[in-house]
Amino acid sequence: MSELTYVERAARVKLMIFDVDGVLTDGSLHYGADGEALKTFNVQDGLGIKLIQEAGIDTAIISARKSPQVIKRVADLGINHLHQGGHDKLTPFNALLEKTGLTAEQVGFIGDDVVDLPILSRVGFAVAVPNGRQEVLERAHHVTVAHGGRGAVREVCELVLHAQGLYERVMAQFLV
Incomplete structure (x- = not known):
């Protein structure tokens, strides 16, 4: 049996999981005068x-x-599942599979650093950002062109939509 292409893998995604720092943001932490870390x-x-x-x-x-900014962003975007805190990402990943009833092959994940490897090595569609660590880049099924915090997530979302033949349907609302 031949290895699946990254597009074939994206076509099977029913759940897309995102890392935050370095993926949804550029990985920078800006500290305000009160010591609060800010994210963009x-x-x-x-x-x-x-x-x-x-x-x-x-x-x-x-x-x-853990970040209150992430809680706010999750609420703004209507993201259904959130786990913050701790380098053990595999335990919440396994809990999410159990909760949703999905298999790892039906899940996509985009990450950038070594703490993401336990999930990246298990999902059906593993994605890295080009500014990610070498160990992550080597194990990804696909590496985005855009960097973390600079459009990588949009790129992956559109790739999944194209792979599943859904892009035109969701874009129709804008292309009037």
């Missing part, structure tokens, strides 16, 4: 997430860092 999110990435949700693809965030 890309609006085009956010619309990409909304588009795959409209197409019926579930979404989740699994992040090692």
